[in-house]
Amino acid sequence: MSTNNTVSENHSTAVNHEHRDDAGRKMGMWLFLFTELLLFGGLFLVYSIYRFMNPADFSNGSHHLDVFMGALNTMVLITSSLTVALSITAIQKGNAKLALRMLAVTILLAIFFLVNKYFEWGHKIHYDLYPGTDLFKALPSGEGLFYVLYYFMTGLHMIHVIVGAVILVFMGKYISDGSINSSNYTLLENGGLYWHLVDLIWIFLFPLLYLIH
C-alpha cells in the first residue's frame, strides 16, 4: 500500500487549527455528489420498474409533454454549465470581474430555466392534470404513475436548481469580497461541481420523461 504522503505540512505546525486542505474539501464535495446521485437513483429505479410494468401508459403520458420546452431547458442548463466553468477559469487566471460576470449569466440562466418550468407546470395544472383532480383520477393507473413521477422528479430537480442558484449567489458574494481569489478557489469549484450535478441530472430526466415514447 501507498505510504501516507497526503498529510500536508500544515498539520505539523503546532497550534494551527484552521489549516487548509483543498483536496480534502473537494473530496468531501464529490462524496456528497455521490449521495445526490443515489437519491435520484432511487427515483430512476422506481421509474424504470413502473415503466416496465406499464409500457403503453407511460408512452401515452410522455406524448403529452412539451418536447420543445424540455429541449429549450436542456440547452439552457448545458450553457449554464459552460458559463460556471468559465467563471472558475476566470478566477484561476485572476480575473474576478469576468468570473463575476460569468456567474451572473449562470444565475440568469437558472432563473430562465425556472420560469420556463413554471409555464410548463402551469400549463398542465391549468388543464387539471395534477394529482387529486377528477381528470387525474380518471386516467389509467399507469399514466397516473407517469405524471406523479414527472412531478416528483422534475419537482425535486427544481428544488436542486434553486439551491444551486442560491449557492452561486453566495459564490458571487465571496468573489466580490475577495475571499475567493486566484489562489483560493476551491469553494467556487465545489459550487460549480454542484451546478454540474444539477445539469447532469436534468440530462437524464429529459430523455426519460420527454423523449422515450
Next chain:
Amino acid sequence: MTNTLKHTDFYDNEGKPAWKAWLTTTDHKRIGLLYFYSLTVFFLVGVLLGLMMRFELISPGKDLVEAQTYNGLFTLHGVIMIFLFVIPGIPAVFGNLTLPLLLGARDVAFPKLNLLSWYLYIGGAVLALSTLLVGDGPPDTGWTFYAPYSVKTGTNVSMAVLAAFILGFSSILTGLNFLTTIHRMRCHGMTWFRMPLFAWALYATSWIQLLATPVVGITLLMIVVERWLGIGLFDPVLGGDPVLYQHLFWIYSHPAVYIMILPGMGVISEIIPTFSRRRIFGYKAIAYASLAIAFIGYFVWGHHMFTSGMSGPARIIFSILTFLVAIPSAIKVFNWLATMYNGSIDHKPPMLYALGFIFLFLVGGLSGLVVGALATDVHLHDTYFVVGHFHYVMFGGTGFAFFAALHYWFPKIFGKMYNLKHATRAFWLLFTGFNILYFPMLVVGIMGMPRRYYDYLPQFQVPNVISTIGSWITTAGLIYMIVVIVKGIRHGEKASSNPWNGLTLDWQTDSPPTKENFDAIPTVTERPYEYK
C-alpha cells in the same frame, strides 16, 4: 509528556458562557459528548417504552395499555432505538470522540459540518418524539413503515418519516466527514495498514452510510408525498406496488444493520488486544472483513422478504448471499479468539463487555442464520424468534459494544476512573438480565408466538413472564451501570493518561486531551497493537 504549551484540556470554555461554548463548539470531542448525552436520553426513553411493552405482555389480555397504544409503543420504541440510538450510536459518539485521536489528527476534516450533523440529529429526534404529542397519535406501523398501511393509517406517520429522513441526512454528513478525515488526515507514518481497527470499521461504516442512506431517504419522501397528495406510488389500489416499497426500504435498511454492528466490531478489536497484551491476530483479515461485510451487505436485503412474494430463484439467491455474510463475521470472531489465546487476559470492565459482546453476538449471529435460511424463515418470519434475534444482535451486540467503548475510553474522555468493582458487578447484572429477557423470546418464537401483538394465547405465558422479569433485571443493570458512570464522572479518582497501557495514539496524549489533541502531531513507525 513534556511540553511547554499552556495546558488546558478541552473542557475549558475559554471565557465564553458554558452553554454558548458547548452549543457552538466545533471540537470533535465536545460534539462527541453532545451526542453522548443526547443519545443516552433517547436510549432511556426507548428502554422505558420497552419496559411498558414487556409489562403489558406479562399475561394474556389487556394489562396496562390498549391494543392501539401498544402499536404506538412498539413503533416508537423501534424508531427511537434504530434511528436515534443504534444507527448514530458508536460512530457519532465514540467515532467523534476518538477518531482524530486514533489517527493523530487535530480534528475531523469538516468541524462545522460535524456540528451541523448534531443539530440535524436533534431536529430529527425532536420531530420523532413530538409524534407522541401532536396530531392523531404516534405512528402504528412498526419502524419499517410498510406500505400500503403506512399511507392509509390516520396516525402521525408523515412526521415520523420526515424525522427519519432528517436523521438520515445527519448520518450521511457524519459518514462523509469521517471518510474525508480518514483519507486526508492520518498523521505521519500512518499508512492504511497502520490504522487502528476501529478506524477501519468506521471507514467501512461510513461508506455504507453514504451509499445506502440516500435510497431510503427518497423512499421515505415518496411515502410522505403519497400521503399528502393521495397518489399511488405504493398503494396497489392506485397502481402502485407495495413490494417495491419493501425492496427500496431494505436496500437501505439491511446495509444499515451493518452500520450498527461494524463500529461495534471495531471497538472490540481495540479492546481485545489491549486487555490480552497480545498483538491482534490477523490484522489485515479483520480490516478486509469489515470491507467485505459492508460490500456483501448490499446484496442480501431480500432475506427480509422471503414471505412477501418473490420468485423462487430470487429467494434462494438471497438466502445463499445471506450465508456469505456470516463468513467475514466469523473471521472476526475467530481472530478475536486467536488473539486471546495464550494472552494474559485482564478481566477489567471494558474486556468483560467485549467478551459479553462476543457471546451475545454469537447467539444473535447464529439465530440469524436460522432466519436467513429460507426453509426455516418461512416458519419463523414475524414471530418472537425474530424479536429475540435482533435484540441479541443490536442490543447484545451493538449495545454492549457501546458500553464496552464507554468503559474503555472513559478515563481518556473524562480524565477520571469509575469504580472498577461496581462496574464489574453492573456488567454481570446486565448480562444476566439480558439473557433472561431475550432467550425466552427465541423459545416462544419457535413455539409460534407472533410479534407486534399486545395479546397472546395462554400457552405462551411462562416464557413471557420470565422475559418480563428479565426486563426488570436488565433495567436494574442499566441503572447500576449509569450510577457507576455518573459517580465516576463526578467523583472518580484522577486517571493517568494511559491506564490500560494501550498502544494506539489516543493513549499517547493527555487525559482529557487538550483542545488540539496533541502538542505536536505524532509520527507512527509500526502497526498498532505491537504488544510484547
